[in-house]
Amino acid sequence: MLKGAIARRYAGAIFEIARKQDTLDRTLEDVKEIAKLFAIRKLAYLLREPKIPAQRKEKAIRDALSPRVLPTSLNLALLIVQRDLVEAMPNIAAEFEQFLLDYRNQAIAEVTTAAQMDQAQSDLVKQALERKTGKTIIMQTRIDPSILGGVIARVGDQVIDGSVRYRLASLQQQLLTDVARVDIDFFSEELAKASIEGHAAETDTTRPAYPSQAQV
Numbered sequence: 001m002l003k004g005a006i007a008r009r010y011a012g013a014i015f016e017i018a019r020k021q022d023t024l025d026r027t028l029e030d031v032k033e034i035a036k037l038f039a040i041r042k043l044a045y046l047l048r049e050p051k052i053p054a055q056r057k058e059k060a061i062r063d064a065l066s067p068r069v070l071p072t073s074l075n076l077a078l079l080i081v082q083r084d085l086v087e088a089m090p091n092i093a094a095e096f097e098q099f100l101l102d103y104r105n106q107a108i109a110e111v112t113t114a115a116q117m118d119q120a121q122s123d124l125v126k127q128a129l130e131r132k133t134g135k136t137i138i139m140q141t142r143i144d145p146s147i148l149g150g151v152i153a154r155v156g157d158q159v160i161d162g163s164v165r166y167r168l169a170s171l172q173q174q175l176l177t178d179v180a181r182v183d184i185d186f187f188s189e190e191l192a193k194a195s196i197e198g199h200a201a202e203t204d205t206t207r208p209a210y211p212s213q214a215q216v
Contacts, residue, residue, distance in 0.1 A: 007088050011095035014076050017105075017137055023070060030073035035093040037064055037077075038086050047086050104173055106173040112144050112152040114164070125151055132160070 011031075018027035018097065038044055043064075047057055061081060065074050080089055090106060109129050117125065129137045133155055144152075149164035 003091060005087055006085065007091035007095045010076070010080070010085075010088070011092045011099055014072065014092075015096055015099040017072050019103070021072070021117040023072075024103075026070060027073055028097060028100055031076070031089075031093040031096050033069060034065065034073065034077045034080075035089045038080075038089045044086055047081050047082065047114070101138075105135050106138055107133055107155050110138050110149045110154040111139050111141045112147060112163075113141065114145050114147050114149050114203070116143060117141065125153070129153055129155065129160075 014031065015024075016018070018024045018099075035043060038047070043060065046052055046060060047212075057082070058078060061077050061184045071079070080086060080092070099172055108128075111125060111129075122141070126137050126139055129139075137155075147163035147165045148168070150167070151159045152163050152166075
């Protein structure tokens with residue numbers, strides 16, 4: 001929770017700077033590049049090791065990033081290292097991207113299909129997701145033959161499963177539920193019948209025996 005709050009704070013700060021400087025897209029590329037750089041194990045160890053002088057760490061960052069990122073992005077990278085937040089950089093990059101999406105009323109949809117969609121199909125899926133979310137959708141597609149057909153779409157925390165696999169699983173579950181319900185109903189009927197028969201038998205055995213007229 002604390003790491004998430006820290007990541008949002010840093011992402012929010014660099015986002016406001018980028019917005020004012022009209023460098024949002026470039027800064028997004030930069031923060032992703034910094035996160036990728038900090039994920040290199042050898043460099044990450046160097047940046048987190050307290051015995052290594054700060055000047056050496058700063059030089060390593062400048063040498064790696066100066067030609068490729070904006071000055072504001074370089075300053076962010078240096079600040080992250082100074083405050084020992086190297087491990088938070090992937091979260092900072094993700095939060096920055098989310099700030100940008102929200103700012104533009106956009107959402108990323110991870111769309112899975114059993115086979116490659118043509119342009120018309122892709123447009124239909126995109127339009128359907130935009131109607132459902134009220135946002136401009138950026139689609140990221142992948143193919144998974146195991147879903148058999150249909151579409152699975154993930155937008156943030158929301159999953160829309162319209163796959164054939166899901167429908168078959170739902171149908172199977174419904175069939176199992178129906179079978180179980182029939183078994184329960186049959187068992188209940190048999191139990192009730194047995195109870196009635198048992199009660200009748202008990203009544204017969206407890207009724208006093210009177211001699212017949214013939215016996216009298």
